[in-house]
Amino acid sequence: MKKRFDPVEGRNIEIIEAVVNSDEVANLSEDCKFKIRLCVEEVEENILGYSGSTWVEVWTEREDNLLTVGFRDGGIQFDPLAEPDPDINAPLENRSIGGLGIFICKQMMDTVDYHFENKCNVFIMKLNVA
Amino acid sequence: MDVSIEKNGAKTLVKLVGRLDTTNADQFQNDIAPLMADAAPDFELDCTDMEYTSSQGLRLFLMLQKTVSSKGGSMVMCNMKPQVKEVFDITGFSNIIKII
Numbered sequence: 439m440k441k442r443f444d445p446v447e448g449r450n451i452e453i454i455e456a457v458v459n460s461d462e463v464a465n466l467s468e469d470c471k472f473k474i475r476l477c478v479e480e481v482e483e484n485i486l487g488y489s490g491s492t493w494v495e496v497w498t499e500r501e502d503n504l505l506t507v508g509f510r511d512g513g514i515q516f517d518p519l520a521e522p523d524p525d526i527n528a529p530l531e532n533r534s535i536g537g538l539g540i541f542i543c544k545q546m547m548d549t550v551d552y553h554f555e556n557k558c559n560v561f562i563m564k565l566n567v568a
Numbered sequence: 569m570d571v572s573i574e575k576n577g578a579k580t581l582v583k584l585v586g587r588l589d590t591t592n593a594d595q596f597q598n599d600i601a602p603l604m605a606d607a608a609p610d611f612e613l614d615c616t617d618m619e620y621t622s623s624q625g626l627r628l629f630l631m632l633q634k635t636v637s638s639k640g641g642s643m644v645m646c647n648m649k650p651q652v653k654e655v656f657d658i659t660g661f662s663n664i665i666k667i668i
Contacts (some may be wrong), residue, residue, distance in 0.1 A: 472620065472651045479589055479622045485609050526660030530637060535627040538659055542623060545658040 444493035445509075446486060452494055454478050457507060462500040470567050473546045474507065481509055481561055489513025489559050503568035509561045516559060519544075519552045534550035571599040579610045589626035597628055604632075609641035616647040626661055630647040633665050644668055 439460035443449050457478050458471055466474075470555060478496075486494060491513030493522075499506040518540040525532070543550050547563040554560070569592045570585040580603060588596060603609060611632070616666040621629075629645075644666045648656070657660045 469651060475620065476622055476655070479624075483590055483622075483624070512619060524659075526658075527663070528660075530633060530664040533630060533660075533664060535630060537628060539623040542655065542659065 440497040442493060442495045446492060446494045450479065450482050453494070454484060457496060457498055460498045462498040462505060466567050470565065473565065477543045477546055477563060478507065480543050481563070484518050484539045485509060485516065485559060485561055486511060486513070486514040486521070503566050505565045505567045507563050510558045511559050515554045517552050517554070518561070519550065569596060573599070573603070575647065579612060580606070581612050581614060583614045586617070587620040587623050589620065590624050593624035596625070600628070600632060604635050606641070608639055609636045609643065611636060611641070611643040613645045614647060615645050615649070615652065618652055619649065620653055621655060626655070626659060629661065629665060647652070649665060657666060
């Protein structure tokens with residue numbers, strides 16, 4: 439599946455559903471689909487929220503048991519993986535929500551990768567769906 | 569996401585049904601806002617039918633827990649589905665919110 443959402447504003451759920459209902463994802467286990475839904479939402483919130491892009495291209499690929507979900511947007515350069523992880527052992531009074539979304543992606547996916555290419559933010563996450 | 573709020577004496581039972589995500593987190597925040605005014609909150613959040621939460625939902629649970637703790641109240645989340653519980657576990661939220 440490969441789709442371009444232009445404009446992108448207000449289409450969060452449409453993007454999530456496009457990924458979850460894609461041929462590569464639709465028949466996976468509920469557990470895999472839960473993780474993918476969650477991480478797509480977190481990427482949308484964190485990357486598109488910061489980059490300010492008016493469009494995004496989203497794709498899914500499957501090679502054997504390895505699922506790839508990719509995002510490309512044309513906003514300002516923003517590397518979410520450069521941000522420090524939240525302190526998940528901090529006591530309640532010191533806990534904040536910053537950085538939690540991408541941290542969830544790092545924990546739930548097998549790999550996450552960011553690079554800036556041809557003036558676009560590219561974020562790729564991979565999950566073993568066996 | 570559907571939220572129903574039921575008062576049972578001093579205890580407030582909040583039932584969460586569906587997905588808590590970026591599209592309805594603001595509505596959920598509005599739904600629970602009146603509860604923050606309680607002098608000594610005693611909340612039970614029934615998560616039996618909560619199918620999903622993203623970090624947008626975690627943000628609100630954190631806010632609720634901070635408010636409850638600052639007032640000397642109590643809050644517990646019950647019957648969480650394993651997939652949802654995993655989100656609380658990997659983010660360390662299981663350590664700061666009581667889950668049974």
